[in-house]
Amino acid sequence: MGKTFAEKVLGRAAGYEVTANQVVTVEPDFCMSHDNGAPIARTFKKIGVTNVKYPERICLILDHAVPAPTSDHAVNHKEVREFVAAQGIPNFYDVKSEGGVCHQKMCEEGYALPGLVMVGSDSHTCTYGAFGAFSTGIGRSEMAAVWATGKLWFKVPESMKVVVTGKFKPGVSAKDFILKFIGDVRADGADYMSVEFHGEGIENMSIAERMTLCNMGIEFGAKNAVCKPDKKLLDLIKERGNAKSDRWEALWADEDAVYAKEFHYDLGDITPGVAKPHKVDNYSPIEEVKGTKIHEAFLGSCTNGRIEDLRLAAGILKGKKVAVRTVVIPASWIVYRQAMKEGLIDIFLDAGCIICNPGCGPCMGNHEGILAPGEAAISTANRNFKGRMGDKESFIYLASPMTVAASAIKGEISDPREAL
Template sequence: MGTLIEEIFSRRAGRTVQAGEIVLLDVDTIMSHDNTTPLAIKAFREIGKPLRDPSRIVIHFDHAYPAPNLLAAENQQKIVRFIREQGIPNFYHRGVCHQVMIEEGFVRPGGIVIGADSHTVTYGALGCFSTGLGSSEIGAAWVTGKTWFKTPPTIHVVLEGRAQPGVFSKDVMLHLAGQLGMDGATYRSLEFSGPYIDSLPVHERLVFSNMSVEVGAKCGLIAADDTTIAYLEQETRAVGPFERIAVHNPQYEREIHLDVSQLGPQVACHPDVDQVRSLESVQGLALDQVYIGTCTNGRYEDLVVAANILRGRQVHRFTRTLITPASQTIYEKALANGLIQVFLDAGCTVNAPGCGACIGRHGGVLAAGERALTTMNRNFIGRMGSPEAEIFLGSPAAAAASALEGCIADPRKYL
């Protein structure tokens, strides 16, 4: 009996768990990537005990892949040696870890996944408890198969209404981030529900879970429904039967109600995710770069939205426009269905799947004084290169429209 997080934890613990309780739980999968695995290996070596179960470990290369410099290359070489030495079967370099985790079937309703990356919260949209931890805890979980959690209280976000054309889940989530603020849900579980969520396909639901961490949340959960199960069966390698865990007389810390039908396109302004304004209020700001991709908005359907706006048009000659499919699978589908040709014809640069420009290490670094509009989840100072560059966040539609005009532009006129 409880909130979604209490229900998931209670099943795993084999007893009733309530908010505030500290629990030690078995985890299904332990994820890390090229940026965070080296410190996990160091922790593992220092603990000096064997891996509990190599099959539950998943390691991705995505943050700087293929390696853009010697240090990154040497880091990845060390990780590969470790993977071979320890016989770890799950090693991927097929794109952004969070998308690949879902595609490869490591995410299922009621599951518990930890990852050495803050956006591990993304899997909450499939009813899976998932959260980001530091590398030492990942190394510890390799050895113990367990992690401690303090069961969080829940903020219930009820989304009602139908979004206007040109308004996507990204716009709604940015609006919520602006309302909640960057510490508005710290140590809390966010639980999203309501008619708007029910109506959304999974790729749009994932945005809410993905960005839960931007308001400090431990997780962002959506209960599994028919849409979830169909997605898992059709789009992933996960094998059923799948559990449907539902809330039972939940006690929420508070509830937030929002009617999304009143909302227009939103933009988070430099330099914080909660500096959110209507896109209209900042349109016309000149852009040096547009970036469409990432674990937030680099999915196939996001690319379709962008391609529909870019088809038969040219991006502004002084606005570098980068398209980075979140995974190889998405890249293949975009290629097969002609989207990549649309991007190339429009003058975009298509990058290899991965985190790409999002972390400022390769594939689209910003110079001092440059400004970008991206589909990322973070716009902190220095995130994409120079600390004197500015980053704005918006939907794939806003990004595509802005690429055409060379400045922040309203996507609704291109629909």
């Protein structure tokens, strides 16, 4: 009987063969925390050890509310900086042009690598599966424990296989596929499963699109989500030359591995769609929501703030004017600079959009685009829960960068295929 991806990676990390439902204790290769590094540091101190076990495996990236919008946030950042200095943690990304959204940084700075076990004190840590890593979100107490001991227990998850063929039609992208998929399998469709994306449809996708898919894994309950480390990925790792670990190895599931669930999709069948308030699995094809009035458009986040996303949105916004306030937040300063070089920032500004500094922005209600009661936003982020963008009487529609751009122009939810 063949092995799944999760069985292979966790078995390699454990040092012996493992199968689904077995409990293993392994040492994660990298552990990521963001602004919540401060409360984790306080919990860490309660354990009573002086030093973290592996300072070089800890990554701290300030992104959730940057630059600090309140004194409370500033104190929080200060505590992170003090902890980094005291513990000699080398992998720290402060509120500087070295920074950006934590998951984007973990991927662009060469931490996310095939075959590694990665944990993060953030549920969207599953994003690194686009780079072939087994990566998952954990709580604050668990992260404090990992800092102290260098290890963590896992129940080897069962696996779900999603086989994807074909190519997107114009006006359709990875976000449309994953929103449709979540609508089909629902918010708990992969509860505690390792989700493997297979097939030439995935190989046709850019790494950025694969990040969008894996990022949304948690929205249908996945423990982790992963794409095959194919030639496209291995070439990118080589070309960048910034791999932060030499422990990586391109691992993938065996042909005869056993799956708890299996799904098949042809990307040619996917059309633009949205997740309506207040659940990510509340899917509708664009036709059903077209014309819904919006008050704000948000383009950014760890789901869709990459250069590829900005290009798609700019393609629609070029030479047009937005009808509602439109907040554009590149996922990192590397992305920001690239967007500037390509003239995308000018396209956004000419269209009437505003550009904020890289970070999480309004995604989880901290700042830079909070909604008023009764207002609706269309957003490229990953969650539309009640109150997520600040007020519980507001409404969030999740969509692709192209749908957000097309909707911003009209001030109502619009079909991007009509704006191409």
